[in-house]
Amino acid sequence: MAKTDMTDSFFLKDVRILDPATGVDTTGHLRVEKGLVAEFGAIGVPSAGIPVWEGEGSTVTPGLVDVHAHFREPGFEYKETIESGSRAAVSGGFTAVCVMANTDPVNDHPEVTLGMINKAREIGLCRVFPIGAVSLGLKGETLTEMGALVRAGCVGFSDDGLPVKTSRLLRRALEYAALFHRPVIDHCEDRDLSDGGVMNEGWVSTDLGLRGIPAASEEVVVARDLEILKTTRGRLHVAHLSTAGGVRLVREAKKRHLHVTAETCPHYFSLTDEAVRCHHADAKMNPPLRTEEDRLAIIEGLRDGTIDMIATDHAPHAPFEKEREFDQAPFGIIGLETAFSLGLQLVNSGILDLSMLLYLMSVRPSRVFGLPRGEIRVGGMADLMVFDPKQSTVAGVPRFHSRSRNSPFSGQKLPGRVRMTFVGGKKVFDVREEGQDL
Numbered sequence: 205m206a207k208t209d210m211t212d213s214f215f216l217k218d219v220r221i222l223d224p225a226t227g228v229d230t231t232g233h234l235r236v237e238k239g240l241v242a243e244f245g246a247i248g249v250p251s252a253g254i255p256v257w258e259g260e261g262s263t264v265t266p267g268l269v270d271v272h273a274h275f276r277e278p279g280f281e282y283k284e285t286i287e288s289g290s291r292a293a294v295s296g297g298f299t300a301v302c303v304m305a306n307t308d309p310v311n312d313h314p315e316v317t318l319g320m321i322n323k324a325r326e327i328g329l330c331r332v333f334p335i336g337a338v339s340l341g342l343k344g345e346t347l348t349e350m351g352a353l354v355r356a357g358c359v360g361f362s363d364d365g366l367p368v369k370t371s372r373l374l375r376r377a378l379e380y381a382a383l384f385h386r387p388v389i390d391h392c393e394d395r396d397l398s399d400g401g402v403m404n405e406g407w408v409s410t411d412l413g414l415r416g417i418p419a420a421s422e423e424v425v426v427a428r429d430l431e432i433l434k435t436t437r438g439r440l441h442v443a444h445l446s447t448a449g450g451v452r453l454v455r456e457a458k459k460r461h462l463h464v465t466a467e468t469c470p471h472y473f474s475l476t477d478e479a480v481r482c483h484h485a486d487a488k489m490n491p492p493l494r495t496e497e498d499r500l501a502i503i504e505g506l507r508d509g510t511i512d513m514i515a516t517d518h519a520p521h522a523p524f525e526k527e528r529e530f531d532q533a534p535f536g537i538i539g540l541e542t543a544f545s546l547g548l549q550l551v552n553s554g555i556l557d558l559s560m561l562l563y564l565m566s567v568r569p570s571r572v573f574g575l576p577r578g579e580i581r582v583g584g585m586a587d588l589m590v591f592d593p594k595q596s597t598v599a600g601v602p603r604f605h606s607r608s609r610n611s612p613f614s615g616q617k618l619p620g621r622v623r624m625t626f627v628g629g630k631k632v633f634d635v636r637e638e639g640q641d642l
């Protein structure tokens with residue numbers, strides 16, 4: 205069970221109160237009663253009867269929403285469990301997380317979905333929303349029973365880790381998922397073009413003598429998906445965009461009014477393939493870190509609304525797996541505990557304003573995936589994050605709550621510190637309870 209107070213009423217003192225969805229931006233206090241925002245702003249401080257938390261000038265906002273994480277349970281609990289993943293989430297300011305289907309067994313059956321949901325409820329930290337597989341066993345052959353999966357609680361469909369294998373399967377998946385008003389999320393990769401590559405194909409891969417994954421590997425599948433989307437009534441969500449070409453294709457598709465949304469991840473706007481030189485397998489993920497030109501195009505995509513949201517693609521792998529030779533190490537990095545700080549770097553460098561960042565990390569993802577979200581208005585759900593933008597955090601051990609450590613940002617001093625996280629008014633994270641001077 206969560207360690208913190210289980211009361212769902214509290215008073216938060218001396219905060220900036222900010223919600224880009226309701227337009228609130230004020231200072232004062234905030235009172236939550238029975239899991240809902242009761243009042244805020246210039247309100248009186250109660251003398252007794254309710255826990256009072258000191259905000260000390262921090263900012264309170266709706267909690268973050270991640271539409272793309274890997275919690276590894278069932279099957280790979282040595283990398284992450286629903287509990288350790290949930291802890292990582294709430295310590296990073298996330299109150300709702302969608303978890304991918306590439307577990308063992310694969311989430312291609314309602315029993316697996318229900319198992320995940322029940323476990324997450326028992327743990328009682330963040331809200332967990334499973335994404336069902338598109339195909340049985342992620343094999344790319346037979347569609348799952350999408351209706352049954354939706355009834356069990358799946359909020360979308362993806363074979364993530366792999367692309368939806370064939371054009372015909374994608375077409376049918378888009379049609380079926382549309383019956384339940386759910387998006388199909390595609391990991392856009394032409395595995396034939398990737399051809400066993402392990403990092404971006406370019407100058408750095410040549411220099412390091414590593415096999416490359418060309419940008420076209422992403423682009424051709426984005427293009428395929430968009431042309432197929434056009435023939436259906438479905439909704440396509442492009443996972444982890446990493447290339448300038450991918451951004452351009454999505455931008456053009458939106459101009460054509462196709463029902464497409466897209467996400468990118470903090471690493472694609474923070475790093476380039478140069479990071480592989482010093483971080484080795486901790487900078488290995490799929491799609492790979494690309495070039496500076498791609499990084500800038502991703503940022504432009506975030507600024508102009510082509511990219512709808514920032515997701516983490518939190519992909520934990522154990523140290524013994526990442527310590528193998530680069531070629532042999534699995535793809536993926538953890539991200540829940542560094543995502544918001546990396547977003548704040550864009551704010552601090554004047555690329556986005558804070559409201560826009562919250563829009564990309566909370567408002568838009570919750571709307572596109574139909575997920576509950578905190579809202580700062582009277583009666584709004586108290587799924588909230590309290591953070592101090594003036595403090596900084598050194599990423600990594602001992603602070604990481606994830607069971608894995610595979611992050612290229614470990615050891616880096618990053619802006620901002622999440623101080624408290626509330627889900628349904630319950631305090632599920634408090635930095636002061638961390639037992640170490642952070």
Ligand SMILES: NC(=O)N[C@@H](CC(=O)O)C(=O)O
Pocket residue numbers: 274306364365366391488489490491517519520535536537
């Ligand atoms: N992103 C990754 O590098 N790895 C993911 C799979 C995926 O998101 O494609 C994983 O499950 O480890």
Ligand SMILES: [Zn+2]
Pocket residue numbers: 364365366391443444490491
């Ligand atoms: Zn993927």
Ligand SMILES: [Zn+2]
Pocket residue numbers: 272273274304364365517519
């Ligand atoms: Zn993924």
